[in-house]
Amino acid sequence: MCTKLIPKGSGEPGAGREALLPRLQEIHRQKRWLDADDLLEVARDLKLSPAIVYGTASFYSFLDTEPRGKHIIRICRTIGCYMKGKDEIIRTIEVRLKIRLGETTRDGRFSFLAANCMGWCHKGPAMLIDEEVFTELTPQKTLRILDEFIRERKVRA
Amino acid sequence: MTTKEKWTRLQQQQGRVRMIFEEVDCAALLRKAISLGQESIIEWIESSGLRGRGGAGFPTGRKWRLAAAQKADRKFVICNADEGEPGTFKDRRILEEQAIKVCTGMALCALATGAREGIIYLRAEYSYLLTSLEETIQEFHLLLKKLDLPFDIVIRSGSGAYVCGEETALIESLEGRRGEPRNKPPFPVEKGLHGFPTVVNNVETLVYCAMIIERGAEAFRRLGTKDSQGGKVFSVSGDADIEGIFELELGMSLASFVDLFGDGDTKAVQVGGSSGHCVPRKKFDETVIGFEGTPTGGSMMLFNSSRSMYHILHNYLEFFEEESCGQCTPCRVGCQQLLRGIEAIKKGEKDAHYLQELLRLARTMSVSSKCGLGQSVANPFISIAQNFREEILY
Numbered sequence: 245m246c247t248k249l250i251p252k253g254s255g256e257p258g259a260g261r262e263a264l265l266p267r268l269q270e271i272h273r274q275k276r277w278l279d280a281d282d283l284l285e286v287a288r289d290l291k292l293s294p295a296i297v298y299g300t301a302s303f304y305s306f307l308d309t310e311p312r313g314k315h316i317i318r319i320c321r322t323i324g325c326y327m328k329g330k331d332e333i334i335r336t337i338e339v340r341l342k343i344r345l346g347e348t349t350r351d352g353r354f355s356f357l358a359a360n361c362m363g364w365c366h367k368g369p370a371m372l373i374d375e376e377v378f379t380e381l382t383p384q385k386t387l388r389i390l391d392e393f394i395r396e397r398k399v400r401a
Numbered sequence: 402m403t404t405k406e407k408w409t410r411l412q413q414q415q416g417r418v419r420m421i422f423e424e425v426d427c428a429a430l431l432r433k434a435i436s437l438g439q440e441s442i443i444e445w446i447e448s449s450g451l452r453g454r455g456g457a458g459f460p461t462g463r464k465w466r467l468a469a470a471q472k473a474d475r476k477f478v479i480c481n482a483d484e485g486e487p488g489t490f491k492d493r494r495i496l497e498e499q500a501i502k503v504c505t506g507m508a509l510c511a512l513a514t515g516a517r518e519g520i521i522y523l524r525a526e527y528s529y530l531l532t533s534l535e536e537t538i539q540e541f542h543l544l545l546k547k548l549d550l551p552f553d554i555v556i557r558s559g560s561g562a563y564v565c566g567e568e569t570a571l572i573e574s575l576e577g578r579r580g581e582p583r584n585k586p587p588f589p590v591e592k593g594l595h596g597f598p599t600v601v602n603n604v605e606t607l608v609y610c611a612m613i614i615e616r617g618a619e620a621f622r623r624l625g626t627k628d629s630q631g632g633k634v635f636s637v638s639g640d641a642d643i644e645g646i647f648e649l650e651l652g653m654s655l656a657s658f659v660d661l662f663g664d665g666d667t668k669a670v671q672v673g674g675s676s677g678h679c680v681p682r683k684k685f686d687e688t689v690i691g692f693e694g695t696p697t698g699g700s701m702m703l704f705n706s707s708r709s710m711y712h713i714l715h716n717y718l719e720f721f722e723e724e725s726c727g728q729c730t731p732c733r734v735g736c737q738q739l740l741r742g743i744e745a746i747k748k749g750e751k752d753a754h755y756l757q758e759l760l761r762l763a764r765t766m767s768v769s770s771k772c773g774l775g776q777s778v779a780n781p782f783i784s785i786a787q788n789f790r791e792e793i794l795y
Contacts, residue, residue, distance in 0.1 A: 262595075264577035269558055303579040303726075306525040306561030322487045323675065323702065323716050324638050360563060360720055362526040363490035365638035365702070366645050375528040 277312040313355040324365025418632035420612040449618035450630030455603030456698030467590040468514040471598035476516035485563040486674035488700030491634040492604040500537040506607025519554040563724035568601040582772035626652030629691030640705035655688035666705040674700035676777035679784040710789035732775025735766040
């Protein structure tokens with residue numbers, strides 16, 4: 245499957261090592277995490293050692309190298325959101341999804357992770373679901389958002 | 402002051418600056434810049450007194466001049482849109498509303514330095530801005546073509562690493578490596594991306610460059626103070642009556658800042674984000690917001706008396722421990738030990754004297770860490786631990 249996701253040849257922004265992060269980011273965008281096969285494939289394609297590819301990927305917190313769900317929820321844990329009550333939002337999500345922070349739901353739909361400041365301190369608590377941002381969260385608002393994601397998945401499935 | 406009065410005064414103060422979010426005709430601006438020529442552009446930026454708005458405050462004109470003096474086959478202009486300092490969110494709004502001016506600022510830098518390639522390094526947390534930015538860049542490329550300017554901008558995404566806001570870590574990341582800062586010198590203006598001269602400027606800095614060419618260096622210089630010229634976009638949050646993004650003059654006293662934004666019960670302000678300084682109430686009057694006093698990349702966080710400074714410091718240290726790139730020992734181990742240390746004191750496993758040891762460790766980190774991240778952990782640590790000693794100990 246991974247071979248399909250990894251564009252061959254020297255596409256943008258050019259071959260060589262500088263293409264490494266865009267490649268990894270593209271795979272991550274499509275399947276939400278990078279498995280060993282993906283990393284090996286990229287290493288072969290860019291003629292880099294697998295250790296370099298893994299070492300680079302694992303440096304970046306948004307390039308997950310562990311299995312993740314279809315949707316990744318990242319809640320901001322930094323000072324602004326902390327002051328505005330992110331702990332209550334974390335509890336709300338944990339209870340709704342029946343997982344703890346750092347875990348993935350059994351059905352593989354959601355991973356729930358913490359992230360550092362995402363630039364919404366004046367409108368905290370904030371979270372990202374995939375690339376979309378949600379701000380000024382209350383428990384009620386959070387549940388509404390989660391339910392939308394859960395419903396949408398059911399319709400598509 | 403009532404909140405309404407505060408807003409009125411805030412409007413007046415903002416009215417004196419009004420640069421970043423003003424609409425300008427970027428085509429006319431660039432035509433003007435072309436007729437000015439390379440040397441005059443640099444002179445204007447230099448004489449404006451503009452210093453980098455990302456936090457470090459290096460004189461922008463000097464940076465451009467250094468890059469311009471380099472002889473090289475390729476040169477790069479990088480827009481640092483990796484805004485990650487906790488409490489800072491102004492670049493996001495600038496990119497949302499004034500991306501065309503950011504591009505214009507990059508083109509000015511290209512004109513001034515002879516660069517032909519531009520890169521916007523956008524943090525992963527702002528990926529939702531990608532589509533609109535791509536559109537703006539396309540539009541901007543058409544304009545460049547019309548003006549016959551050989552310059553090209555691409556966007557590259559970060560992947561969630563605070564340290565990549567440090568310019569050499571950012572360059573490492575662009576080269577496909579771990580975002581580990583380089584030794585300086587050589588500075589990026591000499592050897593940057595792929596070893597070529599590179600100017601790395603913050604989003605806000607680039608927009609001010611555009612406005613300086615638009616309105617003249619004098620219009621910028623008459624704002625602020627002798628050492629901190631011009632306006633600055635502040636990100637205000639925390640226990641504040643008024644939160645958000647405001648463009649004000651530099652050189653304001655913290656006391657008048659708190660009068661304007663505070664909730665009447667402000668006990669401390671963190672100036673400059675988690676890597677900045679925590680100023681207690683008793684020092685509000687004497688603290689000047691600017692390069693001659695307490696500098697800030699824009700982050701202003703207010704804390705009222707309901708807040709535990711221990712928990713705030715704890716949150717900062719968790720942040721640094723996680724974001725330290727791990728390359729140099731003082732920062733990697735230091736962040737862990739500071740965090741463990743204050744936890745141990747709080748639990749009573751260590752006595753009050755241990756705090757002195759931690760302060761010494763923080764000072765050691767500030768002189769021995771490789772980059773700004775490790776060097777600046779001491780700022781919040783020392784300022785909080787000394788001004789709010791009781792809250793850390795008991």
